[in-house]
Amino acid sequence: MKIQELADKMGLTIHTIRFYEKEGLLDNRHVRRESNNYRNYSEEAIERLKLIKKFQSIGCSLAELKEALQDHDTNSRTNLQIIDWIQGKKEEIERKKQEYDQMLDTLNKMLEYRTLLMNDPQKAEEMLRNWHTGSSD
Amino acid sequence: MKIQELADKMGLTIHTIRFYEKEGLLDNRHVRRESNNYRNYSEEAIERLKLIKKFQSIGCSLAELKEALQDHDTNSRTNLQIIDWIQGKKEEIERKKQEYDQMLDTLNKMLEYRTLLMNDPQKAEEMLRNWHTGSSD
DNA sequence: GCTTGCCCTAGAGTTCACTTCATAGTTTAT
DNA sequence: ATAAACTATGAAGTGAACTCTAGGGCAAGC
Numbered sequence: 001m002k003i004q005e006l007a008d009k010m011g012l013t014i015h016t017i018r019f020y021e022k023e024g025l026l027d028n029r030h031v032r033r034e035s036n037n038y039r040n041y042s043e044e045a046i047e048r049l050k051l052i053k054k055f056q057s058i059g060c061s062l063a064e065l066k067e068a069l070q071d072h073d074t075n076s077r078t079n080l081q082i083i084d085w086i087q088g089k090k091e092e093i094e095r096k097k098q099e100y101d102q103m104l105d106t107l108n109k110m111l112e113y114r115t116l117l118m119n120d121p122q123k124a125e126e127m128l129r130n131w132h133t134g135s136s137d
Numbered sequence: 138m139k140i141q142e143l144a145d146k147m148g149l150t151i152h153t154i155r156f157y158e159k160e161g162l163l164d165n166r167h168v169r170r171e172s173n174n175y176r177n178y179s180e181e182a183i184e185r186l187k188l189i190k191k192f193q194s195i196g197c198s199l200a201e202l203k204e205a206l207q208d209h210d211t212n213s214r215t216n217l218q219i220i221d222w223i224q225g226k227k228e229e230i231e232r233k234k235q236e237y238d239q240m241l242d243t244l245n246k247m248l249e250y251r252t253l254l255m256n257d258p259q260k261a262e263e264m265l266r267n268w269h270t271g272s273s274d
Numbered sequence: 275g276c277t278t279g280c281c282c283t284a285g286a287g288t289t290c291a292c293t294t295c296a297t298a299g300t301t302t303a304t
Numbered sequence: 305a306t307a308a309a310c311t312a313t314g315a316a317g318t319g320a321a322c323t324c325t326a327g328g329g330c331a332a333g334c
Contacts, residue, residue: 303308
């Protein structure tokens with residue numbers, strides 16, 4: 001299979017696929033060269049790219065991905081280590097979610113204030129005063 | 138107040154402050170030049186940086202920030218427009234949270250599978266088969 | 275008057291995950 | 305035979321928000 005065909009199948013551009021190869025995410029199980037130097041992809045390449053997409057979908061950077069794929073290839077991690085890794089990832093994402101929650105808190109307070117400002121400017125003033133005591137701005 | 142003092146007060150680096158100025162986030166209400174060309178910051182600069190931080194804390198890019206600050210300076214938006222904007226921001230953040238939720242879903246499934254693999258490999262096999270039907274990988 | 279430690283500028287470097295470009299060889303269709 | 309469409313390479317560009325460097329000018333203490 002040539003590069004454009006693979007790209008179409010996977011919903012990627014040929015540039016991205018070559019980029020992944022350069023980054024060491026694909027090896028000779030996935031790509032070989034024809035006599036004219038064109039890349040020829042095996043079926044395994046499809047599985048590989050699916051795996052790459054899966055790792056990306058759980059928030060992995062390409063650097064992490066590379067490591068994970070190497071471990072995957074060499075079977076070099078125990079189930080327990082993998083479980084640990086998953087839990088670490090989960091915590092990482094929980095933290096990011098919490099950051100967003102804080103943003104939402106702030107936005108909700110702003111919204112409350114602005115709404116009050118339309119309906120009852122006096123109470124809005126009060127709210128502003130209470131808000132000032134104990135936080136920034 | 139000189140730049141290092143302001144940086145210390147605000148928990149920023151002098152580079153960041155100069156960068157903000159270059160980006161048009163600070164103007165002559167906040168910085169003036171001394172005879173030796175050193176920047177001299179007013180108290181308003183502190184408020185300005187606090188405001189910048191607040192906008193950042195609710196997930197604004199510097200580009201958005203710039204716009205928001207201009208509106209803030211010129212008082213050019215009605216309360217209703219601001220409420221709309223806040224709601225838009227909220228939706229944006231909710232969407233990002235949902236992406237993280239999807240990641241967590243996937244991670245939880247992986248975790249479940251890996252845990253089962255330790256305790257009951259046969260059931261884990263089953264799970265894998267069921268998982269395959271209806272999704273990728 | 276010398277060192278240390280601020281301050282200035284313009285511009286380059288960083289990270290990430292691509293994307294685009296310039297240039298050139300190969301294959302396919304007409 | 306020639307044009308269109310594909311392939312290859314290495315290198316540069318993108319965007320966001322800084323961060324750092326080089327090369328220089330002031331300032332304060334001894």
